[in-house]
Amino acid sequence: MSRVVKLAVIPGDGIGPEVVAEAEKMLEAVTADSDVTFEKTHFALGAARYLETGDTLTDDDLAAISANDAIILGAVGGTPGEPRLKDANIERGLLLKLRFTLDHYVNLRPSKLYAGAPGPLAEPGEIDFVVVREGTEGPYVGNGGAIRTGTPHEIANETSVNTAFGVERVVRYAFDLAERRRQKLTLVHKTNVLVHSGGMWQRIVNEVAQEHPDVAVDYLHVDAATIFLVTNPSRFDVIVTDNLFGDILTDLAGAVTGGIGLAASGNINPDGTFPSMFEPVHGSAPDIAGQQKADPTAAILSVALLLDHLGLREESLRVTRAVEADIAERDGSRTTSQTGDAIIARLQA
């Protein structure tokens, strides 16, 4: 009864390859005695590849990646200010293109304050919530343009596109998740200003809420939500929000729960039509790349999300517990691979 999982690995740029190496080590360790085998294909994509070949993500790349059951991604993005990357926009052309083409409509971002993690808050309380960020529409659709560019008469517009179809499916996912957690769901938007999109989000949340009478639902404007993330993060269980607000809230959430070096994420296609993609929330941090300074924890926790997504709950839990055990007793400075090894040692202990 052995199972083969085809896994695309995209180490990417900057610290991406370093942290992904640790994620791969962990994946191997946690499945060593199991009947699951990972058949990995590595894809050299990102700024470095673009500079070499001029390609960001070709149709062939996409087809080859799509043929897998899941994807692990490190981080993409070249050195800021690199003149040859000026018009490239690796983020849009690679990362967002993957999310959109593979219909990753749930961008799942758990935030947890682990015992011993050095958080910035004086009184953090217990923090354990998940942001369900819409991943395929909103202000991220790339529906913008400019006229008279570079002149004093330039006008640059960006249109946020929101559909009932797109909102309902992610809202349903969030409610289902809330049912399995602490039965609390907070919609975050800016309904008093973005009345059309916000109104639709609110209406759909109200509708789906009817089917979940035991889930307590509330609403916060995005500005107020940032306040509560800092002053009272324990009030949150599941947050559901749009693509841009989710982007902002999850970096902030990372900051209040011990740093973005611990924040993992899943770009999920719940229908299973396309492979889901797991990545740390942090970026490629070119300034510390290649120096073994990056914290691989977020990448390793992304492996836990991957395993959970594949139905390997026990393995997923083991990874999370190993990370928890490591965080609880971290001290001194370690290299990227020392941290990976330490977490794996916990797993094997």
Place this chain on the structure above:
Amino acid sequence: MSRVVKLAVIPGDGIGPEVVAEAEKMLEAVTADSDVTFEKTHFALGAARYLETGDTLTDDDLAAISANDAIILGAVGGTPGEPRLKDANIERGLLLKLRFTLDHYVNLRPSKLYAGAPGPLAEPGEIDFVVVREGTEGPYVGNGGAIRTGTPHEIANETSVNTAFGVERVVRYAFDLAERRRQKLTLVHKTNVLVHSGGMWQRIVNEVAQEHPDVAVDYLHVDAATIFLVTNPSRFDVIVTDNLFGDILTDLAGAVTGGIGLAASGNINPDGTFPSMFEPVHGSAPDIAGQQKADPTAAILSVALLLDHLGLREESLRVTRAVEADIAERDGSRTTSQTGDAIIARLQA
């Protein structure tokens, strides 16, 4: 050589009237011995007035308000969920209409951690920055719409409109401010996703930077900016950003600097074509309205911004110093008017 300043006072809803009452007391106290007289006109606007008359902000209101030299506003917005307010949107129809019609293109929001203020951060460091938020365009223009509303085929769009004219004038203001402060300016946007508007902001900042060789300029994506606001707020001096990002960052900034009860703001029309408007960043908080529970400090600090705007620097400084002295030794709980009185006592000491 006496000077008369015509002041429109809009107490608004919820805690608005209570905090504005303290602001007015302070204004009287600080100008008691000076040759400036404030000729005040009160405008009963907001949710309460809408429920009574059906009017939010009429042309007559606008004309009467515009005839003043400056405006003080408390807060507007009725009880959430009040069914009769459902389609009213007091925020758009009153607050944003004032900002847009009176061309308040600089939304000025200083953030300072006062000695003794109870902040949520374990190690806040010295916090003293100003967010210069664009106030008249971006995602706030109300350029949105929906089709098939309420059906599974609904599509709701919102267009962010950005002009070189609008961006350049606020960027120039921010650079001038940075010159008078610590010569540091941070542009916050999301240029890797909102490439058209973000590209224009970046280009204009680069251009204006040429005229300010001694101002150090950097750039942060809005998501990264939220991290630094929590982990290293002392790195900021002047932040310049768009309407929506500014909304989000300033609530967060309020949270990290001792609470939104201390955050003041000015909606400035630097050209002097229209009266500028000063208001606390906080909302109307209907849940604690009429109970003398609200902190009037933000409203009183808005008076300091008003005085500074009117060129009454000395008076402005006296108000700020009185607030500082009060915050340094706050304890126990006080009513709204006790706090106002305590700050005024510091002023007179």
